Amino acid sequence: MSHGEMTVEEVKKHIKKYYVVFGALLCLTIVTVGISYLHLPTLQAIILAMAVASMKGGLVAAYFMHLIDEKKIIYSMLWLTLVLFAFCMLIPLFTLHGSFN
Amino acid sequence: MSALIPYIDEPHPVTGVTNAKLGIWLFLASEVMLFGALFSTLIIMRSSATDWPAHGSDVLNVPLATLNTVFLIASSVTIVLSWAALKMKDLKKFKLNMGLTILLSFGFLVIKYIEYSSKFHHEHFPSTSTFYAVYFTLTGLHGLHVVGGIIANSYLLGPGSKMWFTEPERFTGRIECAGLYWHFVDLVWIFLFPALYLL
């Protein structure tokens, strides 16, 4: 475990961090719902909503899932996954715009 | 038998992780690809659909879903706190937090049930339109992941927690893995929520 040798003090510090992240997540949830009531043009709405979601996702991954200090092997595996995930997200592009050009 | 398998409770000196942790991350990597394909589908369906609602809020219940978001985020906090409690050798606090996690997940499912039944009540089924097809399939699969999490977490809270007295390190590792899975379920919802309800 990356946190195998944590002292009680360190754990307490971590717990404080969790509460801060919790607060941030709640705020961002309110922000994203709030934005949706503005009825922005579709493209801007999508970009904003995905930006906020990515921030929230980033916080969860970084602090709750401890990705902020993880071992190299996990990172390398996740980078690989991320690249393949990106390929997978090209499928809409290929499906919708691959034809006739 | 498993006694001879090394690095169950201590990290491998070279990789720095335990078997279970590497395993759960590999599993989550595959889950990333699963939801990647589903999000691809969502984008395609939305781009080519003729009757996609202009705003998800026109057809879906945003306040309920927001509450559900809060539930899941809160459960993510409680499960990480339950792990921290084990780190401080506090089994009671672990049980409290894990119990809260399960309670919150049930809350999530109850709200999901209310949402679904009101949709069915208004004769909105997966076959109604591509929007509902995507909505039911994606939230349904996510819901199955929640159910899976509840089963795993309940086991760890109940009979599984006996391991704390024999192999505390290994048990803490298990809770960490359960937490990683649960955070992932939360993470998926964080993207599903705006994609379906808010856009």
Added chain:
Amino acid sequence: MSNDTHNHSHSHSHGGAHALPFWRKYIFSTDHKTIGLQYGITAIFFLLFGFGLMLLMRWQLAYPKQAIPLIGKLFTEDGVLSPELYNQFGAMHGTIMVFLGVVPLAVGAFGNYLVPLQVGAQDMAFPKLNMLSYWAYFCGGVVMLGSFFSPNGAAASGWTSYPPLAVVADNGQSLWLIGMVFLITSSLLGSVNTIVTAIQLRVKGLSFMRWPIFVWAQVTTAFLLLLAFPPLEAAGVLQLMDRIAGTSFFLPSGLVVSGEALKVSGGGNPILWQHLFWFLAHPEVYVLILPAVGIVGEIIAVNTKKPLYGYKTLVYSLVFLGFMSFIVWAHHMFMTGMGVTMSTFFQATTMIISVPSVIILTTYLLTLWGASITYTVPMLFATAFLPMFAIGGLTGLPLGLTASDIHLHDTYYVIGHFHYVVAPGTLFALMAGVYFWYPKITGRFMSDTLGKIHFWLSVIAINGVFMPMFFMGMAGVSRRLYDQTIYAHGAAAQPLNVIMSVSAWILAVAQLPFLYNMATSWKTGKKVDSNNPWGGTTLEWAASSPPPHENFPTPVEVYRAPYEYSPNKKLLPQFVQEA
């Protein structure tokens, strides 16, 4: 586990295994070797079953609309294979051979048995998951077999299950999808286990660049399965929704089936399925071939009595091949109306992927230079693998370039191409593997004479099956035709079908000595006189034959890279300390 239990259980490792009741030891076993054998036996059963389906189809192809002799009446009243059954057999032949036969044998059986041994581990990292993985595979197999008995028979929309055909098809298709979910689950569990085992349970001294080539191949394969299968799982769920819940993920608006407008919401996209399917199914091809490459590497290294040429290059090529296999998938879809930009991209990636394949082949060929080749049965199969794989790979070129693909797409040429990769390619390698590791598994050799009969008959017959396919494809005959003689160009090429069918039946007969050999050598084969009968350098040869319950009663350690020989031409196994 705390350290004292760790040490304590060492001394009891044997006693514990024998105390287990029969069903824990052989049925619901968590021992990787038992699970490997379970996988192997089940997979061989499915390989024979899928092969059997093909033998029946080949009768219809060679002698259209004539009753199948002797057994035809079992299938239809007049003994003639009906087009319905033909399509079912075709779809299930593909599905069974790929997902229930070759992958479980290559990955489930060989991977399970050998990866822990080759990294010096006592077992897989997660023995219970390993057992679960086998039983998920077993359930998947039962569902697939059971689908033949559903009211309208098994899935009949090809192993690719393209919608809308698969969505409007009979219920066998739903069972196919459910079966696939089991098989995917099994593969996911298995691949997590393989990766963790290979990385975490390496014995002291076994750095990554000391992994035997087989372990590299298995780990790369496991990553392919892990990351490519989920999109198919998603697609499977979506197709199931289309079939059961009436959604329209893959159904466009305005479908008219048999003169009736389909009552669905529409708005879906049939091309989406193809993208998601091939996102898996192209890497799947490499799942089939990489373990074979690993097996052949081991066998060549042992039987040439010299180090593998360019081990590092080989490793990098394997990994690069695995990675590239994720971005070539749309070359299966050139005929779906693909434009110039997209097709050029996928042609380019396809041409790039041929480079590591050529490098792998070249390193093996160069290993032969300066060797001292012993022609054991496994070596014969491994040697035959090289030119067969070369044919399979080379014929991919005209299919990978759009312009030549126009004529060859969806013809017999494609079938010839991938069968050369999978049948005389992968399956020969797997047979080589069976002959090679049989002494390790049972403590006895398989008969050399029977093995040589098996080899020579197989190698001739299998080329008789697949070589004519290239000519038939050139002639423009579409694949999956029930009776090609109704077309003028099909009728002209029909004599080739007779050659193929007769060769296929000879090939079937050629497998009898193999099966007999496998069954009887278990009890009557020549006993091995040492742990290392072939003179191998990797860790599995340090264990006794068969290896005991926890593989290595005394801990082993690795002192050097695999495939090393001392200057005085002595074998230097990884596990032997003195230089």
Added chain:
Amino acid sequence: MEQPQYGFWLPPNISTHGAEIDGLISTLHWFMAILFIGWGIYLIYCLIRFRARPGHEADVSGNTHFLIPKYIEIAIVIFEAGLLIFFAAPIWAKVKKNFPNEAESIVVKVTSEQFAWTIHYPGRDGKFGQLKTELIDGTNPVGLDREDPNGKDDILSPNILNIPVNKPVIVQLTAKDVIHSFSLPVMRVKQDAIPGMTIPLWFQATQTGKFEIACAQLCGVGHTQMRGFFNVMSQEEYDTWFNEEEKSLLGDAESATQPSGENQ
């Protein structure tokens, strides 16, 4: 119209673009043959020369390095890149993108279904009539609206594609139910017909004759039976056929949907 000769290799080519495809196919096969035979000779030489025998020992030094294979590999890469850039991509662009002028071509719609092809000619006015799903029945497989002024003179020809020689033909390909594939082996044409999409393709025949349309994509139990015909006629023959069809259509509008298939 003589019968084409088929055998165990490429069928005759009667299209203007087919020679380039055939050229690429044969170049590729020469390339493959050279590589395979080269490897094969090397392999057999090794298998014989380096067989285990008394007095022969393996060279285990492991420090021999071969340069020739490296150069061969580089050559292969360059050759493949060349094929892609100078042959495959340009041919593809020509076939899939550079469409002939519609005014100088025959434009037809081909609709595939289980298990037949319907060829839909726009008729004398050159305009396709409207298609309506609710009008689809046994005699009107594409749901052509004969009330539509543009549709009155449209010819529906089941399973038979008649085209004049030496004139570009543009096909707008679609499917009603499942995916089919429109394959004309002698024309070096193949294109999937996908429901929900209309995919254009074009070709130009260089000689007359009677040929076949095959379905190349598994489309159900009758996949084999999905055989169509295409007749390449001289311009005069084509005009005669066309005028007769038009006469029968416009003379008696009620019987307009009668197929003209007998008119070969």
